[in-house]
Amino acid sequence: MEVFDTQVRLLKMVEEIDDHAIILLDKLGNIQTWNRGAQKIKGYHAEYIIGKNFRIFYSEADRCLDLPTRLLNEAEITGKVYHEGWRYRQDGSQFWGSVTITATHDENGNLTGFAKITRDLxxxxxxxxxxxxxxxxxxxxxxxxxxxxxxxxxxxxxxxxxxxxxxxxxxxxxxxxxxxxxxxxxxxxxxxxxxxxxxxxxxxxxxxLGRQKSLTTVDCQQLVETITKDLTINIASTGAKIQSTDLPTLVAYPVELRQLFQNLIGNALKFKRPSATPEIRISAKRYNHGWQFAVRDNGIGIDPAFKDKIFLIFKRLHGQDTYEGNGIGLAHCRKIIDMHGGELKVDSIPGKGSTFIFTIPDAHHQSQ
Incomplete structure (x- = not known):
């Protein structure tokens, strides 16, 4: 009696579900049950549809290809089959349905029919x-x-x-x-x-930039040390001090990442205060799904009103006679960070220096 009551409750629960069409088919594909979700998705009322074959839901082209029979045969052999495609409602309109058909068996393992679940996607x-x-x-x-x-x-x-x-x-x-x-x-x-x-x-x-990009493992500490060597003459002429320790190894676009660091370090050397020796500190820390880097300098700083404009292509804050350049370096940096799926911003105090902060997500998060 208890088993019977449980089965009745389960049947009533299935009948009440309205976001999935859940029906039982006999071995030939004839419809035996019809829940509220089936009526909502397909449009048919139970008294009309029960007893008819589930082929009615398929297009003429699918029936000509014998798709309904092939789905039942595969479910019988493998136990379950999944398929997506256009299905038809009673009024003739189409919907994209995901269909799961599962074979049902009696206690002796004999096929008794199929359970069919359809979702409107x-x-x-x-x-x-x-x-x-x-x-x-x-x-x-x-x-x-x-x-x-x-x-x-x-x-x-x-x-x-x-x-x-x-x-x-x-x-x-x-x-x-x-x-x-x-x-x-x-x-x-x-x-x-x-x-x-x-x-x-x-x-x-x-x-x-980024046209022929390819992800690979990059040792950021070694990368910065290489860039520092390449800038030896500029560093020596300004007396600059560059510090970077324990930078991570990560998966990134190596050519673009090199250009990013080179632009930020080069800017820190270029926009130095006349009375101060350039000091550049590069650090990194782990965050939820990647790494956050900071490139900090003690240069001339940036007026808060221009914090966002500096990343625009060809945007210059100083005259050509004061600081050389085309005003495109930071636009490159923004584009490189966008390629990696990260963010780039700057914190700055005019006359005291700037800190460029950027994030590089882990590779599997970049692809999402």
Whole structure:
């Protein structure tokens, strides 16, 4: 009696479930039970559908391919089968259903029928389709943008080369005929074309950043030590002190990570206070799903009003005559951190220094 009561309660519970269509089929696929979820998802009432074959839910194309029979045969052989595809409601509308069919047996192991559970995943499928379409559109737009940048940059460089060449010819062949003012004008033209060519090259470098990226294991301590050696002359001329200890080994994009550290260290050396010896400290600590790095300096600092603007491409806070550069280094840094799925920010006090803080998630979190 207790077993019978339990079975009755379970049957009533299944009947009340409204977010899954849970039905029992006989060995031929004829419908024996019909719960509230089945009526909600498929639209049929129990008195109409019970006794009919579950093939009614499949498209004519699927029935021609004998998909319903093949699913039952596979469930009988393997015990369970899963399938996703378009299914039909009573009103003829379609929904994307996930179907699990499980074979049922009696106490002697003989097949008695099948339990079929269906979920309506139309919204999930539509969302995934939308995401895939957007990704394809973005990829197409990125390719078009890269092509545009390359063509525009190439076309821009040719006239600049010509201008610069003719300026050099004027300076060489007519130098004696120019007064100081004319010579100054030519020097300005030459400097401007040079800066323009550097800007175009920087734009090309920015567009190509990460194009052929590949994850690999990177020893950050060794990487910083190598960069420090490469900057020996600059460090010696400024008397800078660079400290970095116990930096981690992690999975990252090695070329881009090197450029990140080199840009941040190079900026710390460039934007030093005239009266202070540059001091740069690089540290890292573990956080939930990756590493947080800090590159701290005692340089000129950054006005709080410009904390976000400094990461924009070609954004400069100082004149060319004060600090050289194209204003693209920190834009590179932001793009590199975005590639790794991390975040980059700066804390700074004008006249006292800046701390650039960035995170690099573990590799399996970067891919999510």
């Amino acid at each position: 139309t919204q999930r499928m539509q969302a995934e389709t939308t995401i895939r379409r957007h990704v394809q559109e973005l990829e197409s737009q990125n390719k078009e943008l890269e092509q545009f940048v390359y063509i525009a940059s190439h076309d821009l460089q040719e006239p600049l080369v010509n201008v610069n060449s003719f300026v050099e010819l004027l300076q060489q062949e007519y130098a004696e005929q120019f007064d100081e003012t004319a010579t100054m004008y030519l020097d300005v033209i030459s400097q401007c074309t040079g800066r323009m060519r550097n800007l175009i090259k920087s734009l090309l470098d920015y567009s190509r």
